[in-house]
Amino acid sequence: xxxxxxxxxxxxxxxxxxxxxxxxxxxxxxxxxxxxxxxxxxxxxxxxxxxxxxxxxxxxxxxxxxxxxxxxxxxxxxxxxxxxxxxxxxxxxxxxxxxxxxxxxxxxxxxxxxxxxxxxxxxxxxxxxxxxxxxxxxxxxxxxxxxxxxxxxxxxxxxxxxxxxxxxxxxxxxxxxxxxxxxxxxxxxxxxxxxxxxxxxxxxxxxxxxxxxxxxxxxxxxxxxxxxxxxxxxxxxxxxxxxxxxxxxxxxxxxxxxxxxxxxxxxxxxxxxxxxxxxxxxxxxxxxxxxxxxxxxxxxxxxxxxxxxxxxxxxxxxxxxxxxxxxxxxxxxxxxxxxxxxxxxxxxxxxxxxxxxxxxxxxxxxxxxxxxxxxxxxxxxxxxxxxxxxxxxxxxxxxxxxxxxxxxxxxxxxxxxxxxxxxxxxxxxxxxxxxxxxxxxxxxxxxxxxxxxxxxxxxxxxxxxxxxxxxxxxxxxxxxxxxxxxxxxxxxxxxxxxxxxxxxxxxxxxxxxxxxxxxxxxxxxxxxxxxxxxxxxxxxxxxxxxxxxxxxxxxxxxxxxxxxxxxxxxxxxx
Amino acid sequence: xxxxxxxxxxxxxxxxxxxxxxxxxxxxxxxxxxxxxxxxxxxxxxxxxxxxxxxxxxxxxxxxxxxxxxxxxxxxxxxxxxxxxxxxxxxxxxxxxxxxxxxxxxxxxxxxxxxxxxxxxxxxxxxxxxxxxxxxxxxxxxxxxxxxxxxxxxxxxxxxxxxxxxxxxxxxxxxxxxxxxxxxxxxxxxxxxx
Ligand SMILES: Cc1ncc(C[n+]2csc(CCOP(=O)(O)OP(=O)(O)O)c2C)c(N)n1
Numbered sequence: 001x002x003x004x005x006x007x008x009x010x011x012x013x014x015x016x017x018x019x020x021x022x023x024x025x026x027x028x029x030x031x032x033x034x035x036x037x038x039x040x041x042x043x044x045x046x047x048x049x050x051x052x053x054x055x056x057x058x059x060x061x062x063x064x065x066x067x068x069x070x071x072x073x074x075x076x077x078x079x080x081x082x083x084x085x086x087x088x089x090x091x092x093x094x095x096x097x098x099x100x101x102x103x104x105x106x107x108x109x110x111x112x113x114x115x116x117x118x119x120x121x122x123x124x125x126x127x128x129x130x131x132x133x134x135x136x137x138x139x140x141x142x143x144x145x146x147x148x149x150x151x152x153x154x155x156x157x158x159x160x161x162x163x164x165x166x167x168x169x170x171x172x173x174x175x176x177x178x179x180x181x182x183x184x185x186x187x188x189x190x191x192x193x194x195x196x197x198x199x200x201x202x203x204x205x206x207x208x209x210x211x212x213x214x215x216x217x218x219x220x221x222x223x224x225x226x227x228x229x230x231x232x233x234x235x236x237x238x239x240x241x242x243x244x245x246x247x248x249x250x251x252x253x254x255x256x257x258x259x260x261x262x263x264x265x266x267x268x269x270x271x272x273x274x275x276x277x278x279x280x281x282x283x284x285x286x287x288x289x290x291x292x293x294x295x296x297x298x299x300x301x302x303x304x305x306x307x308x309x310x311x312x313x314x315x316x317x318x319x320x321x322x323x324x325x326x327x328x329x330x331x332x333x334x335x336x337x338x339x340x341x342x343x344x345x346x347x348x349x350x351x352x353x354x355x356x357x358x359x360x361x362x363x364x365x366x367x368x369x370x371x372x373x374x375x376x377x378x379x380x381x382x383x384x385x386x387x388x389x390x391x392x393x394x395x396x397x398x399x400x401x402x403x404x405x406x407x408x409x410x411x412x413x414x415x416x417x418x419x420x421x422x423x424x425x426x427x428x429x430x431x432x433x434x435x436x437x438x439x440x441x442x443x444x445x446x447x448x449x450x451x452x453x454x455x456x457x458x459x460x461x462x463x464x465x466x467x468x469x470x471x472x473x474x475x476x477x478x479x480x481x482x483x484x485x486x487x488x489x490x491x492x493x494x495x496x497x498x499x500x501x502x503x504x505x506x507x508x509x510x511x512x513x514x515x516x517x518x519x520x521x522x523x524x525x526x527x528x529x530x531x532x533x534x535x536x537x538x539x540x541x542x543x544x545x546x547x548x549x550x551x552x553x554x555x556x557x558x559x560x561x562x563x564x565x566x567x568x569x570x571x572x573x574x
Numbered sequence: 575x576x577x578x579x580x581x582x583x584x585x586x587x588x589x590x591x592x593x594x595x596x597x598x599x600x601x602x603x604x605x606x607x608x609x610x611x612x613x614x615x616x617x618x619x620x621x622x623x624x625x626x627x628x629x630x631x632x633x634x635x636x637x638x639x640x641x642x643x644x645x646x647x648x649x650x651x652x653x654x655x656x657x658x659x660x661x662x663x664x665x666x667x668x669x670x671x672x673x674x675x676x677x678x679x680x681x682x683x684x685x686x687x688x689x690x691x692x693x694x695x696x697x698x699x700x701x702x703x704x705x706x707x708x709x710x711x712x713x714x715x716x717x718x719x720x721x722x723x724x725x726x727x728x729x730x731x732x733x734x735x736x737x738x739x740x741x742x743x744x745x746x747x748x749x750x751x752x753x754x755x756x757x758x759x760x761x762x763x764x765x766x767x768x
Contacts, residue, residue: 004595006612029615030614108613164614165610166612167609236636239634240637242634308639310639310640324640324641325659326659327655329652329655329687330652330684332653332656332676332678333621334586334619335620369677369678369681369683443615540680
């Protein structure tokens with residue numbers, strides 16, 4: 001049967017067809033849908049883990065236990081999971097293990113555009129890179145075979161354009177894969193120095209074998225055409241090359257680590273001018289040049305953002321299509337939704353003019369105008385450490401005008417250790433946990449403090465208040481996120497107090513709350529002072545004489561009524 | 575075989591994704607190759623979003639190049655202007671006349687160009703304006719404006735009514751099937767061909 005699938009759903013299908021038993025992930029665009037799709041298969045145990053490191057460790061346990069296991073994350077997730085990855089590369093697998101990582105050239109939804117191919121090189125693991133959904137499925141299956149045949153974790157690299165593009169996939173039946181027997185094997189799995197030294201040799205042997213064998217792997221293939229131009233490429237860039245220069249000769253790499261050196265030499269010999277077209281870092285180019293082969297790469301192509309057929313055509317042939325000038329219009333960046341419980345918190349923080357070290361999530365949008373409330377955003381969990389470090393740099397008085405802000409999912413991901421650090425090292429810190437009871441940014445995944453599993457089954461609910469107290473916070477209080485007065489008082493009190501305080505601003509994500517009976521309207525008392533516009537609510541628009549509220553967007557959160565000094569906002573029934 | 579590139583532009587939350595999936599289903603039923611490039615994540619929070627639909631004998635890149643779209647299906651006037659340069663010579667912009675203010679306009683740091691659609695017409699673009707929201711409201715749900723637009727496009731491109739209707743039916747959630755089929759019909763009939 002043929003189906004249109006996004007690359008992520010195709011990876012999920014590949015995992016199912018490969019007989020995967022265990023799937024673990026922490027969400028992250030553009031990888032999230034893989035595990036969401038996998039969770040629909042009853043044959044596969046799946047979970048949202050609290051972070052990528054734990055996810056990989058659970059998958060590793062499953063592999064050692066004899067099952068095929070898959071673990072999925074976005075590119076920066078690999079930073080978090082790197083520690084287990086680098087040593088699991090030494091132990092190798094029992095059941096096959098595939099780590100899927102989704103890079104985001106162009107940063108559609110990310111804080112950097114690091115290139116995870118470098119991880120494959122650094123950790124000495126093979127990496128496959130599909131160029132469409134059919135390959136996403138096929139390469140997932142192949143990755144499990146490679147993993148088991150070469151006793152190694154295998155990585156599958158996607159980029160946003162492959163992960164989130166739909167193309168036609170031919171579905172097949174799942175393989176029957178038995179659980180491998182488990183036997184204690186300390187020399188292989190106990191990575192103390194004496195054993196690890198031996199395993200490091202095994203790593204070297206297997207990578208040499210792979211480097212030889214990948215020359216004959218059908219997913220690395222030469223397509224000869226006009227031999228005056230030869231292009232080495234992989235992933236979605238292959239598609240751009242085929243569209244831009246259908247006549248050119250192409251070496252398409254399905255495996256991007258290790259590289260098939262014999263095939264590359266053969267191709268280089270048979271084409272007049274060799275080009276390497278690769279998004280992000282010159283990973284292939286550096287290796288090809290180190291082989292003593294001359295080629296053109298980053299002198300023509302940028303390390304920034306996404307490529308396209310047009311830019312490849314221009315770079316190689318020099319011919320540019322007549323430049324089409326975009327019409328200049330006001331930008332439309334994303335905004336906090338109407339009724340978002342984060343809005344009131346940032347309105348208050350902006351009003352109090354505090355230094356805010358924030359974190360990653362929907363609430364990063366608190367940095368945009370008009371809320372303008374955020375001073376720093378780095379990586380998941382960093383808000384707390386950064387706030388602690390600012391106090392250590394600038395002193396106690398500075399900390400009285402500063403807070404750290406973090407989402408509930410992000411706090412569990414990697415904020416808890418930061419909180420422990422601040423307490424342990426006698427910091428003075430006010431932490432605001434934005435508890436909307438979901439992982440909002442990535443499309444509403446459950447987490448340990450939402451009380452449900454990936455399959456929507458009720459489970460143990462992590463009690464954030466008790467957790468913060470156990471970490472040693474001297475004050476923990478809960479405020480309704482819509483209660484701006486309560487928030488303001490709490491923030492003033494807690495920043496004035498010595499020690500580490502936690503304010504949990506609690507209210508579910510408005511997108512999860514469907515039944516909306518009321519809405520707000522603007523009455524004749526509006527003086528057009530425009531104070532309500534400072535909330536940055538997409539339901540409120542400014543007019544010539546008065547503000548107006550879009551009934552279809554309003555969720556009756558009531559923040560505008562609270563900020564209005566003239567009683568010009570009133571509730572109405574739908 | 576029909577070769578067609580459609581760029582669907584709108585504001586996060588307007589249902590561009592569903593519209594593209596309808597076209598994908600239609601393409602597959604015709605035996606065409608097809609690729610869709612979607613947007614998930616950050617920009618879905620009320621930002622500008624654009625989805626690419628390409629169908630034909632063989633599709634390589636899932637992304638339409640500037641100057642490469644046969645049709646720009648725009649769910650909002652400003653978004654029509656933002657992506658107009660993707661339309662090829664002789665291509666068409668089908669635009670919902672709905673206006674949604676971006677935050678820069680709300681806060682007063684930018685102005686919404688009220689005459690933007692006239693400007694596009696002046697620039698020589700082949701424009702078809704549709705009251706998609708009003709039509710969807712008459713069909714029973716303003717959220718079906720995306721399917722109204724699909725109906726309009728089907729009529730304008732002389733696509734078989736029954737086959738596109740089937741693709742709509744198979745793509746929308748069962749509970750809103752009726753409203754969406756009605757929206758499709760209303761959209762189709764809202765266009766009068768000369
Ligand atoms: C290491 C890492 N993993 C995953 C992500 C993707 N990501 C960004 S924010 C976020 C979670 C946001 O959830 P929460 O903290 O609850 O805030 P909300 O979006 O609900 O406001 C995720 C998964 C990331 N940026 N970095």
